[in-house]
Amino acid sequence: MKKRIAIILALAVSASALTAGCGNSKKPAEPVSTSGGAGEASGKSSEAAPSEGNRTGEESQEKAGDPMAAVTDDGTEKTITYWHTFTEGARKDYIDQMVADYMEAHPNVTVNVEVYPWNVFTQKWTAGLAAGALPDVSSVNPDNLFAIQQAGAVLPMNPLIDAVGEDYFLKKPLDNFTYDEVILGIPYYLHSYVMWYRKDVLKEKDLEVPKNWDELLAAVKAIADPPNQYGFTIAMSKNDQMCAQLLSCFAKAEGAALITEDNQGNLTDPKVVKALQLMADLYKAGSPEGSINYGLSEQNDVFFQGKSTFAFGSGFHINGVKQNSPELLDKIAAVPFMGPEGETLGDTAFVIGLMGWNQTEYPETVYDFIRFHFENERYIEFLHLIPGGQLPATTEVANSEEFFDNDTIRQFQDEIQYIQQGIEKGTFIGMDFGLTPAAAALTSQGIIEECLQDMVLNNTPAEEAAKKANEKLNAAIQILME
Amino acid sequence: MIKKFVNRHMCGVFIAPACLVTVLLLAYPICISIFYSFTNKSLLGKPLKFVGLSNYQAVLSNPEFYQALWNTIVYTVISLSLQLLLGFLLALALNRITRFQGLFRTLILIPWAFPMIIVTFTWSYLLNDLYGIVNGKLLQWGLIARPIQFLADPRFAMITVSLVNVWFGVPLFAVNILASLQTIPKDLYEAAQIDGASALMRFRFITLPFVRVIAGLLIILRTIWIFNSFDLIFLMTGGGPGTSTVTVPIFAYRMGWTLYSLGRSSAVTILLLLFLAGACFLYFRILDRWEKEVSQ
Amino acid sequence: MKKGLIASYLILIIASIFAAGPLLIVICASFKGQYEIVSNTASLLPKVFSLYWYRDLLEKTDFLIYVRNSLCYSLLSTILGMVISSLAAYAITRLGGKKQKQLTRVIVMTYMFPPILLAIPYFILVSNLGLANSLPGLLLAYMSFTVPFCTYLLVSYFRTVPVEIEDAARIDGLTRPGVFLHIALPLVAPGLVATGIFAFINAWNEFLYSLLIISSGSRQTVSVGLYSIKGGMETLQWGDMMAASVLVVIPSILFFSLIQKRIAGGLTAGADR
Structure with missing residues (x-):
């Protein structure tokens, strides 16, 4: 009996070791070859998944006007998977409708839609990368996109841009998604961060809108009256990236980068240290004490409930206030982030993009489906679901009257203008010198958050805390880049 | 033919599916983790190369790893000892009462019906500093002047997450210990009483020996479970404030999932396994001794 | 007193x-x-x-579909797990003595791997077997915690079945599998129920594997659905989460109150090992 069990065990162990072996020998080979392909732009993409359909597509592309749709509608059954992150009611329903419309227009194409909240997206992608099983099309944020590119899984979007023309999308956002001339993704909607404030509270205290850091800190000190009114809510949960984003806003405004051109942490730069000090001071002067453990949604809640005078956020704040405390909607306004002396040298932009997987069987369908997102009327309808929060990425819509023909957008004209300027001037967090995997170390590890927690809990001097955080950041960057 | 084979080798045939599952689902990850732990395996498509012990070196020379290990031990010890103590107390009480046993048993089981995500969500809501009802009531009754920062103050965070874990885990102990209490023959107690043994002595010499074997098994299962549990702390504090609630699974998660470094996180896993295997070995030795005492 | x-x-x-x-x-x-x-x-x-x-909640999300999915997956995983484990547990019990003890301990050891670190290897495994995004793939992953747990509990139940009864049945002409099916299993029925409940609850509460392995939105489980409700938006959806919590927890408690006697009674068998 014992022997038999031993034999069974041995067999099973060797079998599983074999599968493990297969997994290993196969895995590294694929990404290497495909990332090479990605470097050489457009045409290569279809080689990753050669099939009759897309070969003819490549050839006819140069001649025919609409090669993608032509290939997509060649009659053969095609199935693509689409992951997106628009989990809440309106946007989810919109996407479902859009996909239904697409399938109606292309009866031979089936799109499987799968929805995930942002906070599990990294886990889905990480596991998907490990196993080589990813969706054909997906919504994506900049750091994930770049990691996926590093893993050699990104379908270059250059053919799509070649087909629709270079001016179809706004230049700057598209540049932000371009690496070595390869367009990694298409921006779906844009925003940048501004500083929101409550007009009524400032007026009540007879305060001006702060124009520099000293005024901001003084205003926060004057206003803070916990638990009725807080000054500036600073969320420091290590599960989120709010401190990193806010630090990026302050640092970019004064012209400092968080990651240097040669991919090193730059937290010890005196300008960055000063920004860290400001954030710690703002926390102490008037952030809810428990905000050490807050993430994005808790931080937003304080402002949306009318309990925080200042808040850092995008145009999504308009919608948040509207949904939670409609009576406050007339009392909020925003200005761009400023440096210590009021300078506004740069902004932190954020983009939700659409990307394709380079192992897809139907690249033309992927391109065609992505382009379908941007058909004017449909696209404006989508952007208006969160008015002011989702700003257009196509040139035509950005300059169209229809987009601005919306009550909320009219009401917050100035703010939206600031956000658009931010998009124009801005770069993603940590990517001041172009796309880099190092930026992921800023947002995924909770390093900045831990640094600020250290400063406010243990009264660690800013220089010392920044030095410790910078070492951690560099260690993480090393793991990412080695 | 097949029937005859099955009949003769029943044990082997019956065990085979379970072995297959266990080996496939256990040997595979262990082998692959050991293998990865000696490589620079990353999900970012870098060429795979052997790096010897450098992953282990990097982990073992990282002070945060020791902090995480220490936090994990503190978390496990607090959670486990309170779960055991309270579970025992409740089991004794449940065993003692004569009416409403069913009602109380159901009420005590309630926390167990909570999926972990609802546990963390509910407690984060109750303990919230701005609109949590716990702070709200304490303030209203004038017991505190300022809200208690249950999850944001490094002095309280570990205690808070441990207590939430206790809340969730007590029912399992209570119900299991109750079950074993009910197997103790009543005449043993009566005989002891006639012999003039005090209540304390009856507990020490009759109750305890009967219960401790099942309690020991529970302790092993729960130690492993708590040691490895990720979601409760991750969802409540994410390891903060500072590093006060970073446990080894959270530490490993930050390496493996967000830095895409399977090599580094595998090394953490193997170290964790070694530690747990050691702890279990110790438990088994104690359990063996207890079992011997019972059978004597 | x-x-x-x-x-x-x-x-x-x-x-x-x-x-x-x-x-x-x-x-x-x-x-x-x-x-x-x-x-x-x-x-x-x-x-x-x-x-x-x-x-x-009910209008905006597919909550009821998630509940149905979770019920379906958990039931299947419980049944499959119980079949595999009851076979194994019975065999282990019949081995008796030292082997029994060693094997049960090996089973405990299989618990030691933290699920958060098993998830990626499992996903690779499931994908290599071509089972990603399929029910068999998910069930396979669920077996990793169901089988050890159930086997471990069931061993102590089967130990309560006296060997003499089985021997008598074999003299009456039953084969050994026949003895298992017709004598041993009915005798431990309460234990099977209690163990099944544990297995069911573990599967019902599981989050990470179902997130990674089942990717289709309409096939998601309750845990993943709850996560979407909680984390999907810019603000906390306290209300939706509260309503969802009530809808998930109350049925479990009603279920507990019906079977709480079984849980306690069933586990008694586990105590006298």
């Missing part, structure tokens, strides 16, 4: 308050209105009784 009894009731009442209190608060909060849920938090009872959040 009397004092001990009163103390016991007192302890149980206090414990019940702690155990049931949070649930009570959640239930009350779930009936608060759209704005009241965040503004009126100091008082337990809603000012105005409202079903807003239940309607919101």
Whole structure:
């Protein structure tokens, strides 16, 4: 009996070791070859998944006007998977409708839609990368996109841009998604961060809108009256990236980068240290004490409930206030982030993009489906679901009257203008010198958050805390880049 | 033919599916983790190369790893000892009462019906500093002047997450210990009483020996479970404030999932396994001794 | 004697308050209105009784579909797990003596791997077997915790079946598998039920594997669905979460109250090992 069990065990162990072996020998080979392909732009993409359909597509592309749709509608059954992150009611329903419309227009194409909240997206992608099983099309944020590119899984979007023309999308956002001339993704909607404030509270205290850091800190000190009114809510949960984003806003405004051109942490730069000090001071002067453990949604809640005078956020704040405390909607306004002396040298932009997987069987369908997102009327309808929060990425819509023909957008004209300027001037967090995997170390590890927690809990001097955080950041960057 | 084979080798045939599952689902990850732990395996498509012990070196020379290990031990010890103590107390009480046993048993089981995500969500809501009802009531009754920062103050965070874990885990102990209490023959107690043994002595010499074997098994299962549990702390504090609630699974998660470094996180896993295997070995030795005492 | 009894009731009442209190608060909060849920938090009872959040939840999300999926996956995983483990547990018991002890300990050891670190290897495994995004793939992953746990519990149940009965049955002409099917299994039926419940609850609460392995939105489980509700938006959806919590927890508790005798009674067998 014992022997038999031993034999069974041995067999099973060797079998599983074999599968493990297969997994290993196969895995590294694929990404290497495909990332090479990605470097050489457009045409290569279809080689990753050669099939009759897309070969003819490549050839006819140069001649025919609409090669993608032509290939997509060649009659053969095609199935693509689409992951997106628009989990809440309106946007989810919109996407479902859009996909239904697409399938109606292309009866031979089936799109499987799968929805995930942002906070599990990294886990889905990480596991998907490990196993080589990813969706054909997906919504994506900049750091994930770049990691996926590093893993050699990104379908270059250059053919799509070649087909629709270079001016179809706004230049700057598209540049932000371009690496070595390869367009990694298409921006779906844009925003940048501004500083929101409550007009009524400032007026009540007879305060001006702060124009520099000293005024901001003084205003926060004057206003803070916990638990009725807080000054500036600073969320420091290590599960989120709010401190990193806010630090990026302050640092970019004064012209400092968080990651240097040669991919090193730059937290010890005196300008960055000063920004860290400001954030710690703002926390102490008037952030809810428990905000050490807050993430994005808790931080937003304080402002949306009318309990925080200042808040850092995008145009999504308009919608948040509207949904939670409609009576406050007339009392909020925003200005761009400023440096210590009021300078506004740069902004932190954020983009939700659409990307394709380079192992897809139907690249033309992927391109065609992505382009379908941007058909004017449909696209404006989508952007208006969160008015002011989702700003257009196509040139035509950005300059169209229809987009601005919306009550909320009219009401917050100035703010939206600031956000658009931010998009124009801005770069993603940590990517001041172009796309880099190092930026992921800023947002995924909770390093900045831990640094600020250290400063406010243990009264660690800013220089010392920044030095410790910078070492951690560099260690993480090393793991990412080695 | 097949029937005859099955009949003769029943044990082997019956065990085979379970072995297959266990080996496939256990040997595979262990082998692959050991293998990865000696490589620079990353999900970012870098060429795979052997790096010897450098992953282990990097982990073992990282002070945060020791902090995480220490936090994990503190978390496990607090959670486990309170779960055991309270579970025992409740089991004794449940065993003692004569009416409403069913009602109380159901009420005590309630926390167990909570999926972990609802546990963390509910407690984060109750303990919230701005609109949590716990702070709200304490303030209203004038017991505190300022809200208690249950999850944001490094002095309280570990205690808070441990207590939430206790809340969730007590029912399992209570119900299991109750079950074993009910197997103790009543005449043993009566005989002891006639012999003039005090209540304390009856507990020490009759109750305890009967219960401790099942309690020991529970302790092993729960130690492993708590040691490895990720979601409760991750969802409540994410390891903060500072590093006060970073446990080894959270530490490993930050390496493996967000830095895409399977090599580094595998090394953490193997170290964790070694530690747990050691702890279990110790438990088994104690359990063996207890079992011997019972059978004597 | 009397004092001990009163103390016991007192302890149980206090414990019940702690155990049931949070649930009570959640239930009350779930009936608060759209704005009241965040503004009126100091008082337990809603000012105005409202079903807003239940309607919101059921209209805006596919919550009921998630519940149905979870029920289906958990049941299947329980049945499959119970079949595999009862076979194994019976065989291990019949091996007896030292082997039995060693094998049960090996089973305990299989628990030691933290699930958060098993997830990636499992996903690779499931994908290599071509089972990603399929029910068999998910069931395979669920077996990793169901089989060891159930086998471990069932071993102690099968030990209570006296070998003499089985021997008698074999003399009457039953084959060994026949003995297992017709004699041993019916004798441990209560234990099977109790173990099955444990297995079911573990599967019902599982999050990470179902997130990674089942990717289709309409096939998601309750845990993943809850996560989407909680984390999907820019603000906390307290109300939706409260309503969802009530809808997930209350049925489990009703179920517990029906079978709590079984849980306690069934586990008794586990105690006398």
